[in-house]
Amino acid sequence: MEIHVFTAVDMFTKLLFAYPLRNKDAITVCEAIYRMFTTYGVCQTLISDRGSEFTNKCTAELCKLLEVTQEFTPAFAHHCLGACERQHRTLAERLTTHVLKGKSWENELHSVTFSMNSSVNNSIDFSPFEILYGKRPNFPLIQYNSASFKDIPVDMRTYFQELTCKLNTIHEIVSNNAIASGLQMEEKENLKTNNLKLSIGDYVYLQREPTGVGRKFQPIFDGPYVVINIPSSHLIKLRDPTRKRKLSDPVHINRLKIAHIPAPDPAHCLAPLNIESTETEESETLSSSKNDDIDNQPSDTIVSEPYVRRSKRKFNKPLLFRDENFVTANDIESSTDAKSEKVKRILAKKKNGNQSFLYLVQLVGEPS
DSSP: OOOEEEEEEOTTTOOEEEEEESOOSHHHHHHHHHHHHHHHOOOSEEEEOSOTTTSSHHHHHHHHHTTOEEEEOOTTOGGGGHHHHHHHHHHHHHHHHHHHTTOOHHHHHHHHHHHHHHSOOTTTSSOHHHHHHSSOOOOTTSOOOOOOGGGSOSSHHHHHHHHHHHHHHHHHHHHHHHHHHHHHHHHHHHTTSOOOOOOTTOEEEEEOOOOSTTGGGSOSEEEEEEEEEOSSSSEEEEEOTTSSSOOOSOEEGGGEEEOOOOOOOGGGGSOOOOHHHHHHHHHHHHHTOSOHHHHHSOOOOOOOOOOOOOOOOOOOOOGGGSOTTOOOGGGOEEEOSSOEEEEEEEEEEEEETTTEEEEEEEETTSOO
């Protein structure tokens, strides 16, 4: 049984949006994105991986219509969407317990999503629901202090002022906690980063994920490729020297490995210039001149012609032309009593003895 769930995570509040799908084609995914926008509002930037359900024309036109900037992460770099991938792990763990009990995962998806949005996130010390609405949700399993009627403001203006002040305080605390958590995570990830130092013109191998039958015996690295641009410290732009593969998108540096390949030496492609023979030919040309005044003048510089490599392959002639006794139609003339007639074409040929041949020819003027 295949389970298709569209998930989206807000980078600030860590709010999870999950919606079940029949399949994962472009039209179905666009419907889920539109449902998310109509529920929480249009976001500023939509970041996704390079799956075909996101890199299609339908999703691009939807983002263009709603004025949403669409960005993509590098291929095979799942940690670039770490916030979303971590939510996937928790969602799969909590859905598994319900599926093993025989319950339908479509019916339990919304309850699991609600529990995740109501739980406190360790990195920001607040739950996504509380950051979004400024209060904890009303639920029997959640400790919630219901306010009395005396605490309710008289007018709506005072209520919104207090709610805005409360949300600003929460957002400030969340921002500081997110920055501190990000720095801590960055220090931890830097210990495992690739210390590869690249420059433009270096040769590297690109890691790939083999698929299909016999993938365990296929090479893990492909290449070598040439570094042509370094947009950032993590993204590298490559080019295939053989022109067999086109790499239009930059790749992550964690997928690269240095290839110790020396630069090609073009010396064998250039013709050696024989200076002594050039000077000899020049002196002979000057000495053979009739005017003595021209002999005393300095000669112009001789530009050598570029060396052109000629093929040494021997082409064999057809069997018809390897016969030493073969003659063409222009070389054969037949004499008659009236006049000399010329052969137009040779129609057939057969061997007559060891050294002679018989030809069936068509004379000039005869019907074809």
